[in-house]
Amino acid sequence: MKQVFKALALTVAFVGTPVLAADSAEVGKPAPAFTLKDEAGKAHSLSEYKGKVVVLEWTNPECPFVKRHYEAKTMQTTQKGFDAKKVVWLTVDSSSTHSAKTAADWKKKEGFSQPVLLDTDGAVGKSYAAKTTPHMYVIDGEGVVRYAGAIDDDPRGKNTAKVNYVKTAVDALLTGQQVPTATSEPYGCSVKYKS
Amino acid sequence: MTHPWSKRSGSRLGGLGVAGVLLLATVAQAALPSTAVGSTAPDEGDPRLEGALLLDATQVKAGGDFRVGVRLKLDPEWHVYWKNPGDSGLATEVSWDAPGVQVGDLRWPFPSTFRTPDGFITTHGYHDEVLLFAPAHVSEQAQGTLTVSAAVDALACKVHCIPAQLVLSRTLPVGPETVTDAEFAPLFDASQAQVPAPVGGQGAPRVALALDGTTLTAGKPFTGTLTVTAADGKPFAGGVEGDFFVPGRIAGVDRVALKQKAPGTFALEGQASSVVPKGEPRLTGALRLGTRATGFTAVDVDTALAPVVADGAVAEAAPLKLPSMKDAVGKVKPAAAAPVAAESSMGLGLALLFAFLGGALLNLMPCVFPVLAIKAYGFARLVQEEKGKVVPHALAYAGGIVATMLLLAGAVLAVRAGGSSVGWGFQFQEPLFVAGVSAVVVAFALNLFGVYTLGADGTALAGKVDQSHGLLRSAGEGVLAVVLATPCSAPLLGTAVGFAFAAGAATVVAVFLALGLGLALPFCVLVLVPGLAKRLPKPGMWMERGKQFLGFALLGTTVWLVWVMGGLAGVDGMARLLAFLIAVGLGTWLYGQSQGLEGGRRGVTVALAVLVLVGSGAVALRFDEAQASLETRGAVASSHGGAQPWDEAAVSAALAAGQPVFVDFTADWCLTCKFNERTVLSRDDVRQAFLKHNVAFFVADWTRRDARITTKLAEHGRAGVPMYLVLSPGAPDAPEVLNELLTADSVIQAVQRAAECGSPLKGGSVVCARH
Numbered sequence: 001m002k003q004v005f006k007a008l009a010l011t012v013a014f015v016g017t018p019v020l021a022a023d024s025a026e027v028g029k030p031a032p033a034f035t036l037k038d039e040a041g042k043a044h045s046l047s048e049y050k051g052k053v054v055v056l057e058w059t060n061p062e063c064p065f066v067k068r069h070y071e072a073k074t075m076q077t078t079q080k081g082f083d084a085k086k087v088v089w090l091t092v093d094s095s096s097t098h099s100a101k102t103a104a105d106w107k108k109k110e111g112f113s114q115p116v117l118l119d120t121d122g123a124v125g126k127s128y129a130a131k132t133t134p135h136m137y138v139i140d141g142e143g144v145v146r147y148a149g150a151i152d153d154d155p156r157g158k159n160t161a162k163v164n165y166v167k168t169a170v171d172a173l174l175t176g177q178q179v180p181t182a183t184s185e186p187y188g189c190s191v192k193y194k195s
Numbered sequence: 196m197t198h199p200w201s202k203r204s205g206s207r208l209g210g211l212g213v214a215g216v217l218l219l220a221t222v223a224q225a226a227l228p229s230t231a232v233g234s235t236a237p238d239e240g241d242p243r244l245e246g247a248l249l250l251d252a253t254q255v256k257a258g259g260d261f262r263v264g265v266r267l268k269l270d271p272e273w274h275v276y277w278k279n280p281g282d283s284g285l286a287t288e289v290s291w292d293a294p295g296v297q298v299g300d301l302r303w304p305f306p307s308t309f310r311t312p313d314g315f316i317t318t319h320g321y322h323d324e325v326l327l328f329a330p331a332h333v334s335e336q337a338q339g340t341l342t343v344s345a346a347v348d349a350l351a352c353k354v355h356c357i358p359a360q361l362v363l364s365r366t367l368p369v370g371p372e373t374v375t376d377a378e379f380a381p382l383f384d385a386s387q388a389q390v391p392a393p394v395g396g397q398g399a400p401r402v403a404l405a406l407d408g409t410t411l412t413a414g415k416p417f418t419g420t421l422t423v424t425a426a427d428g429k430p431f432a433g434g435v436e437g438d439f440f441v442p443g444r445i446a447g448v449d450r451v452a453l454k455q456k457a458p459g460t461f462a463l464e465g466q467a468s469s470v471v472p473k474g475e476p477r478l479t480g481a482l483r484l485g486t487r488a489t490g491f492t493a494v495d496v497d498t499a500l501a502p503v504v505a506d507g508a509v510a511e512a513a514p515l516k517l518p519s520m521k522d523a524v525g526k527v528k529p530a531a532a533a534p535v536a537a538e539s540s541m542g543l544g545l546a547l548l549f550a551f552l553g554g555a556l557l558n559l560m561p562c563v564f565p566v567l568a569i570k571a572y573g574f575a576r577l578v579q580e581e582k583g584k585v586v587p588h589a590l591a592y593a594g595g596i597v598a599t600m601l602l603l604a605g606a607v608l609a610v611r612a613g614g615s616s617v618g619w620g621f622q623f624q625e626p627l628f629v630a631g632v633s634a635v636v637v638a639f640a641l642n643l644f645g646v647y648t649l650g651a652d653g654t655a656l657a658g659k660v661d662q663s664h665g666l667l668r669s670a671g672e673g674v675l676a677v678v679l680a681t682p683c684s685a686p687l688l689g690t691a692v693g694f695a696f697a698a699g700a701a702t703v704v705a706v707f708l709a710l711g712l713g714l715a716l717p718f719c720v721l722v723l724v725p726g727l728a729k730r731l732p733k734p735g736m737w738m739e740r741g742k743q744f745l746g747f748a749l750l751g752t753t754v755w756l757v758w759v760m761g762g763l764a765g766v767d768g769m770a771r772l773l774a775f776l777i778a779v780g781l782g783t784w785l786y787g788q789s790q791g792l793e794g795g796r797r798g799v800t801v802a803l804a805v806l807v808l809v810g811s812g813a814v815a816l817r818f819d820e821a822q823a824s825l826e827t828r829g830a831v832a833s834s835h836g837g838a839q840p841w842d843e844a845a846v847s848a849a850l851a852a853g854q855p856v857f858v859d860f861t862a863d864w865c866l867t868c869k870f871n872e873r874t875v876l877s878r879d880d881v882r883q884a885f886l887k888h889n890v891a892f893f894v895a896d897w898t899r900r901d902a903r904i905t906t907k908l909a910e911h912g913r914a915g916v917p918m919y920l921v922l923s924p925g926a927p928d929a930p931e932v933l934n935e936l937l938t939a940d941s942v943i944q945a946v947q948r949a950a951e952c953g954s955p956l957k958g959g960s961v962v963c964a965r966h
Binding site: 026027028029062063064065126131132155156182183185186187188189190191192193195 | 280283284311318355470
């Protein structure tokens, strides 16, 4: 009976404390909205890409895993494989110490074309629960998250035959099929949020 | 090259007093061949991590065992990762190449937990230094020299992360004897002491999980209770500190955490991932018990969670259908709207009907019958003397029943919300409750004997008060009827209440309400049907005798209650309860004496009565639940001739060995269970059938709280005992659930079906499907 009284007390304590749903990017749920400026100062909102598949790539140019994928051209090749009219690729950097200049320098060094969105205060990264670099999200034309996780199934960069989860997810969405792997464990460095 | 760690003195390996060992290791480093030591993770040329390949033997014999390990030393504030790195990072990987040696799985000491300052990112790993090792077995043919090589792939992080790869190699002579390395063996032992003991390992604590639901809903939080018992079966009494639980990587679950509620009891909170996994997730991780002061014991947690179901009815109907671009957002519905009850095979209407009939049937059960008899007696008096009050009394009695039922429903909901799983009759698992009910029963009996009277004072004022007192008494009898009824789980009741426990709050209340109305029905019928009442005999001396006789019937109930107490708290508990009941007798007798006195003397006598009750209660009502477990566990098993205490692992083992399994979920306070045991399970033909088919008989004793049993009952939609499961080795995942009221035929046939289905002699053509 002690238990019952304790439970009654707990119940009283809990009443009126609504459970708030985490505002995070969950597969099958609408993606959190955002507006961020890129390295050139141009603002990008998720809503303006409605009707297109959007790939979000959380990045940090200093992270060895990001470096590895850019040196191996994983990100560049994946992006080039998509129809640019149907797929938008946005790279997001939530590192607190980075600026438009670091992003522009990195872009020049690696020679890619997609915008690098600066999320210096980390608000957007946290709304997506982005925790690693790289951390990938694929959002469908209706703004629903369809994939969240790693770029591929090869954390250590050793496999010769890898599965590129982002590529398979986008291809599936474009052909109206079920995304075969909707989530995976992202691997890499932690996002260097302001704290 | 100088390494910063050679200057470090203390260690943070965790309260094991290994500082001396570490000092030894620093010295021993010099003795290692250069191929066994390597530095890596260079940050602008300055390495952050140094690894060394260590062996705990300087010579091994063919066929002998030794240990191989990689010791990683890190710069201050740098860390490498555990097998589940957490939100980011990468698990440290060690691959072995050792011809002539079989190297086992890597042993991971209990890791530290690291958090970013804002708590957003949590990772698990090791700082300062760690020895990851594995058992190694030398082949019988080994001779000459063995070469052991390790390739280490680690990620070292502080703010930035640097991947590290090391290839380390050592040789080891094969000789006539295995010679322990006095320098390194203590390091291995120190590391071993921090490795969580495997589940169910010898001397390891036992871990049991009771989830609050039977399924997890994708994307939704879930809760449960994890209980830890020491290897000797006693509840784990110590505390925990720091990040004592590190979850494994669990497919289908985004997040799990434990909070200590009481020593050995932890509230589990988690969130199912938004995507339904293929298999049923298991709760895995490392749990570290103890404190710096008492020393630590770590144990591996690996226990089944529950299947993850899709979020809401829409997802259920078309789990794989990709919504079209247009209606995608609109179709995402909240899960809260989906009633759990819909998953049950039983409709709400049928459950209410069963509950109502079950309640009515309870009147005939030995627990409630005495109360009904008393009520009928009191009613006979009323009908003759105060016809106008009949209906109010009936309503008071029904009201008492319904109110108590609602209170019970509230208690059930509250306990459920508080994180515990409960079952029907759960209150009889609490010794104090049993003592309280016993006291009420004895006090009632003494009232019937005329030791004291309730309310009737003989003064002029009493005439007015009597009416309300009488009504109160009727209501009180209603309350008592419910309290006594709970353990008499009538046949229809189990299913109905089981249904209620799996359902939403409104359903729970409705089912309890139906139960109460059913229980109140027979008496109300007696009162409200006009002709029926007049048939009752006229009051007279027989009523006084009848009243006293019923007192004895009521006292009979205490025999059973005392016996229940024996199961809960052993022989000592029974003695304490009896002593308390005598004090209750003395107290009520004193109260009875006071009723004949006036003024101050009366006050003194009443005070004395209260003193006797409170005093004896304080002294006697201390029950040692742990004491009973050893006494009764053996008794239950022996009464079944060869029955074993229920254990999921033992059941699996019996099934794997091709034995059919019969599990008897029972409790001392469950009269239906006892009835079945006496009249069916102990019958000769039933026993013969068990012997013939080599049935493994398990007894799951729910007399005291047991989270594992509560969970198992819930799996089959039951909230209480009895429950009988027959498992076939041919279809171990599809147990047959027998009816609550057993018949010899039903048991024998079920056992035979289970045996035939599983018999390898009959080939694979036997149909093992269940209906």
